[in-house]
Amino acid sequence: MKKRGKFTIPTKYIIAILSFICIAFITLCVINENFSRPIKEAAATVIVPIQKGMNYVGGWFADKADTLKEINDLQEENERLKKENDELKSENVILSQQQNELERLRELYKLDDIYSDYPKVAARVIGKETSNWFTVFTIDKGSNDGLEVDMNVIADGGLVGRITYVGKNYAKVTSIINDGSNVSAKFATTSDICIVSGDLKLMNEGIIRVSNININANINEGDMLLTSYISDKYVPGILIGYVTGVEDDANRLTKSGYVMPVVDFAHLEEVLVITQLKEEID
Amino acid sequence: MLINIVFALILIISYLIETTFASTLQLGNIIPNLVIIIVCMFSLLRGRRQGLIFGFFAGLLIDLFNGYENVIGINALLYMYVGFINGIFNDIIYLHNFHIPIISVGISDMAVSLMTYFITFLIRNKLDLIYYFKNIIIPEIIYTVFVTLLLYKVLLVVYEKLSDYESRKDAKIDQGDI
Numbered sequence: 001m002k003k004r005g006k007f008t009i010p011t012k013y014i015i016a017i018l019s020f021i022c023i024a025f026i027t028l029c030v031i032n033e034n035f036s037r038p039i040k041e042a043a044a045t046v047i048v049p050i051q052k053g054m055n056y057v058g059g060w061f062a063d064k065a066d067t068l069k070e071i072n073d074l075q076e077e078n079e080r081l082k083k084e085n086d087e088l089k090s091e092n093v094i095l096s097q098q099q100n101e102l103e104r105l106r107e108l109y110k111l112d113d114i115y116s117d118y119p120k121v122a123a124r125v126i127g128k129e130t131s132n133w134f135t136v137f138t139i140d141k142g143s144n145d146g147l148e149v150d151m152n153v154i155a156d157g158g159l160v161g162r163i164t165y166v167g168k169n170y171a172k173v174t175s176i177i178n179d180g181s182n183v184s185a186k187f188a189t190t191s192d193i194c195i196v197s198g199d200l201k202l203m204n205e206g207i208i209r210v211s212n213i214n215i216n217a218n219i220n221e222g223d224m225l226l227t228s229y230i231s232d233k234y235v236p237g238i239l240i241g242y243v244t245g246v247e248d249d250a251n252r253l254t255k256s257g258y259v260m261p262v263v264d265f266a267h268l269e270e271v272l273v274i275t276q277l278k279e280e281i282d
Numbered sequence: 283m284l285i286n287i288v289f290a291l292i293l294i295i296s297y298l299i300e301t302t303f304a305s306t307l308q309l310g311n312i313i314p315n316l317v318i319i320i321v322c323m324f325s326l327l328r329g330r331r332q333g334l335i336f337g338f339f340a341g342l343l344i345d346l347f348n349g350y351e352n353v354i355g356i357n358a359l360l361y362m363y364v365g366f367i368n369g370i371f372n373d374i375i376y377l378h379n380f381h382i383p384i385i386s387v388g389i390s391d392m393a394v395s396l397m398t399y400f401i402t403f404l405i406r407n408k409l410d411l412i413y414y415f416k417n418i419i420i421p422e423i424i425y426t427v428f429v430t431l432l433l434y435k436v437l438l439v440v441y442e443k444l445s446d447y448e449s450r451k452d453a454k455i456d457q458g459d460i
Contacts, residue, residue, distance in 0.1 A: 011330055011331045011334070014331065014334065014335065015334055015362070015366055018334065018335075018338050018358075018362055019359065019362070021355075022338075022355040022356075022358050022359040022362070023355065023359070024355075025353075025354045025355035025358075026353055026354070026355040026356060026359075029352065029353040029354055029355065030353060033352065036352050036353065036354045037352075039346065039354060040346055040347075040352070040354075043346040043347065044346075044347070047298070047346075047347060050298060051298060051301065051302050054298055054299075054302045054303075055302055058302065058303055058306070126302060127301040127302055127304070127347075128301060128304035128305070128313075129301075129348050130297070130300050130301055130304075130313070130315070130317070130344060130348050131315075131348070131398055132311070132312055132313060132395075132418050132421075132422050133398055133399070133402060133403065133418065134402075136348070138301070138347075165352060179403070179406075179408070180406060200403075200408075200414070200418070201410070201413060201417075203311065204310065204311050204417065266305060266308070266311065267305055268305075
């Protein structure tokens with residue numbers, strides 16, 4: 001069936017040429033980080049809108065399925081919530097009194113808020129890394145919306161990670177459970193500094209490793225971990241998770257353990273991006 | 283030509299499904315590698331020459347959006363060789379037997395996963411290959427092979443319908459020339 005007389009390049013030359021192109025690209029990308037930028041940018045302008053659309057459609061179907069299923073559940077939940085609401089109202093009164101007291105005391109001690117009000121932008125997760133080796137998300141906002149590399153991303157009131165790549169209409173968020181991520185953290189109760197580092201081995205159990213805790217630190221199970229003041233990428237005071245299983249290291253100088261992150265990384269849909277960089281705060 | 287276009291579309295769609303619906307697809311934190319299924323099937327059907335070009339573009343697609351450390355070319359290189367090696371078996375296999383796609387996809391997925399491990403994990407001094415093999419690579423292969431079982435018949439039917447159509451069209455043109 002082969003048509004003779006037509007000039008075709010032999011397969012071995014094609015594979016040699018394409019291999020050479022690949023290796024050249026890899027080398028150029030390694031030498032110059034910005035080399036791949038324009039190419040990725042061009043590709044993203046095509047793919048990201050499609051991903052957004054597919055997400056929208058997928059979300060719509062999921063919504064419809066949920067509404068049919070959940071009408072009964074909602075009625076029950078409504079009654080339960082009404083009761084809870086009454087309880088909360090009375091609690092609220094007490095709390096607002098305490099809040100006043102707290103503010104007075106803070107003024108006295110000239111303390112900053114632990115949870116400073118950082119400016120935030122909401123974004124939707126539209127994609128995930130295709131391989132099983134990394135936990136990197138794509139969100140639907142980019143440099144057009146004022147995002148920059150190293151901005152922190154939070155969800156469910158806890159730290160998700162930080163932006164590591166910004167395109168015009170999308171950004172890549174590397175999560176704190178990603179193998180190789182490190183966050184400088186401190187304990188809310190004792191202010192002891194430690195390092196939280198993501199590890200693929202622990203990812204399936206939904207926990208992260210904490211290390212370099214001072215041996216004398218008085219740490220209890222369930223203590224809160226926040227991002228620390230000395231981190232140069234993460235803004236201070238964001239909740240990371242709760243500590244479990246702290247044990248002394250073999251060197252008798254430090255302790256290490258695990259953190260249960262507050263964020264549910266498997267089901268992230270919407271995230272908040274803190275549009276303030278750490279350098280700007282100081 | 284039509285076959286190439288249709289398979290390219292199938293590739294892009296499966297890639298988009300893989301990235302956007304990852305949380306729906308995943309079982310125990312593992313998502314199947316849909317791209318490699320399409321690359322393997324295409325190369326087995328079309329031979330090494332077209333297989334390697336198809337694999338190159340499939341890898342490039344992954345590189346453009348998910349490349350490791352923003353490096354373009356690693357996946358393109360890997361998938362190109364996957365396409366080429368699968369294409370070698372084009373002449374000597376009978377594809378309607380379901381063993382062939384399973385073995386081909388299984389081995390290719392393992393090769394790509396192992397290379398990914400070497401390139402992205404081993405060089406960061408993460409040496410516990412056995413652990414990663416048991417918990418990432420093997421589950422991914424099993425899931426991918428399972429999806430292959432569901433997909434390969436569909437891809438075969440699509441391929442046969444298209445090649446029927448193309449050969450009929452060619453025949454018509456030839457007659458016209460005479």
